[in-house]
Structures are given as structure tokens and as C-alpha cells.
Amino acid sequence: LKEIEIFTPILLLLGATPDNLLIPLIALAWLIVVVAFPAFTAQSQRIGDLIAGTAVIAAPSAALLPDLASAPAPPSAERFVFTPAQMDLYGAYELQVLEKLLRGERNEINRPRLSDVAMRIRRKIGYDETIAPHEEEAFLQAFYIAQRGYLEQKKLFGDARADKHYGSEHSGAD
Template sequence: MIWRRKNKRAKDRPSPDELVPPEGVTLMLPIAGVGVRLAAQITDILLTGIGAACLVILLSVLNLTDPQSMVAIASLLFFLIRVPYYIAAELAWNGQTLGKRMMKIKVVSHDGGPLTAHALVLRNLMKEAEIFLPGTLLLTLDAASPVASLTSLFWVMLCLAIPLMNRYRRRLGDLMAGTHVIHLPVPVLLSDLAGEKQRVNVDRRKFIFLSHQLDHYGAFELQTLETLLRGQSTPPSAGAAQQREATIEAIVEKIRNKIGYADPVPREDRLSFLKTFYKAQREHLEQRQLFGDRREDKHYAKSSEEA
């Protein structure tokens, strides 16, 4: 009984890749793994380290420092560059540093709400306590103080293990700030509907539209028609097939009446009629745009005459 209850709870849990914003529409945003986050972190460390090294070289060229204090000055400069860099970059780029931008990841609010400045500042300040301060102690302490070295090593290992122990790969700073890191969704452009091959027989009649017939519609109506045609690729349910057929018939008749297309369109050629009209309308609008005449919608001509 207990085993069944545990399985039911695990099954009911949402996927870690699901993010529900306040609007209630579930977004599928893959959680960024430890490897890609480590790569982004190394990139940011290299960038800030190069900046600190350049300042150290400049100070040595100007004879403003001596070799004995070079390491201490370099560590201080690295700290002074690193802390503002992480905070300012994520504030400016909405949860991304240069390393995160290169790795295509970003910080988001764990509850799906807006990403606040408080959360970004807190998670980056915690990074100092999680990684950089113990790491600096490991590099600077020697064998004479093994207890401090082992304590720092244990703390670093614990902080590195925390992301591996939760589903959202959240480090300690993320847990305190209420954030986690995701992969940016890859935008996929749909294929050009005008360039797709018509799935009609070659012996079907061809529809020809004249220029004055294509002047009745603009880009808005063209986009609406494209949305309708893209929906035809999905098979309808049993009850929706008749509704879809009635919609197509109504649109065909409305276009025929609007543009003055006298010939009737057979039932089997209605979809071909709409696709041919879409392609011709698109080419017509693109040609007019080349000459500086941009037609937004079907009311464009009327508003131009009134002006």
C-alpha cells in the first residue's frame, strides 16, 4: 500500500522541464545540466580572469606594484571584477552572463514568475561563499594547516554535490534565491507555405487571379489564411471533419464574392483554390512592397483614399 502511494506521488509530480508561469500555460523548458553550467562558469571565469590579468600587467608596467604583493593584488582585482560582472551581466541580460549566452542557457524564476533583481544578486553573492572563497582557501593554504584545507575541500565538494541531488539541478544559491537554470528554446521556423508543393493532382484545373482581384486583401488577411492552411495538415476528429469542410466552403465563397471570381469552385478543389489564392496573394503583396506600397489589411485602400 505504501509502495503504491509513493509511485502515485512520483507519477503525479510534474516534469522538471515544465514551467508554469502565472498565466497558467505550461512551458516546456529543459533543465540545464551540470556539464553545460560548468562550461558557462569556466568561460566566465576565464573572461574575468583575463580582465584582472590585464589590470595587473598595467599596474606592473606603471610601476604601481611590487612582485611581493602581485598575488594579493591579482586576487583582489579578480574579486572586484568578478562580483559586479556576474550581477550586472545577469541584470542586463535577464539572467544571462556571457558564458551563459554562449552555452544558450539562462536563469529563470523557479515559480514561473518574473526574475527579480533581489534573486539575481542573492544567487551570485552566494556563489562567492559556495565556490570562490573555499577555492581560494584551497589554493592559498599549505600543509601546515590541514584542518582548514580539508574543511574547505569538504565544503566545495558538498556545494558541487547539491545540484546532483535535486531534480532541477539547483545549487545552494538557486535554492535560496528561488531560481533554476534552463536551456534556451531553439526557435524553429516553419517552412514557407508558398514554397510547399501542392498536394493536388496535375490534371486538376488551375486557378488564375488577376491583379485587381488581389488588391482586396492585405498582409493581415494573408496571415489568417496561412494559419487556416497550416491547420489542414493535422487530421481532424470525427466530429470536426464536417465543421472544417463547412469552414473551408464559407471562406472560399467569401473570397469569391469579395474578388468577383465568377466561376464556381467544386468541392474537391476548394483547398487547392485557397492554396493557389494564398500563393498569388503573397506574391502580389511582395511585389507591391518592393515599390514602397505596403498593404497592412483590407481597410488600407479605404483609409488611404480618405487621407
């Protein structure tokens, strides 16, 4: 539609003769309307966008957040040690969910969620050691760092784990 919106009126203006000024005036009016139209629409739509039913959008630029694995772990996190068998139970998807939780606000509203996630992870991986409520966040950070390192090492050797169901479903390779 850009040809109809812009180029056709320009060609009509360039091909104008002094005999007939009506066509160049119509073409000039058309160009003014087409150029000014986005300024008067709520979503900055061109006429072609309006006809096609599309909208102009602006994609926000992504901001890189600091790496959670490189942040210093709390001193109590050093006591949490995980085995490869425990690390095998989760994949990249679960790691991303845990990262979102750890990046969230630290307040009394989110404290029960942190506690619940820590309990579920401990139960799933068979971590029998008792963890005090004030150490649950340190446990989750230690688990995140260990899980991320484990998954990155596996990926280096061609063993990418998308989620916790890795290996339990048909992989698509025959």
C-alpha cells in the same frame, strides 16, 4: 552568485595553510555540494538559481518546414486569379494564419474550418465565382501563393503590411 558558489571556496583552498585544515575542509565540502546540487534538483537548478528563483530551460531548435509557395499547386488552382485590389485587403499576419491552417492535418474535423475560411476570404475580397467544396483547399492554396507573392513584392518596394488594418490606423510617423 557564481563568485560565492565557486570562486570563494577555490580561493580558500588555494590560500590554505597546514596549520588550519578546518577552513579548506569546509571549502571543499561547499564545492562538492555546489557542484552536485544540480544533479539532485528536478529542474537542474544551481543554488544561485534556487535563490534567484530562476530555472534552467532548453530552447528547442526551430525546424524549417517546406515552403508552401514553392510546392506544386493543384491543377485546379490555376483557374483562381486575384487582382491587386483583392490582395490589398490582407497583410502578413493573416497570411501566417492561413499558412498554419494549410499546414494542418487534412481530415474531416478540419474540413469545415477550411470551408469557412475559404468562404470568408471570398466574401471579403469580393470573389464572386462559385467554388465547389472539393476546390476550396485549392482556392486557399492559390490565394496563399498569390498573397505571399504580392506582399513580398510590396515589401521589396518598402511597403510592408503587418496586417489587414494597414493604412487604417495611425502609423506612428508624423
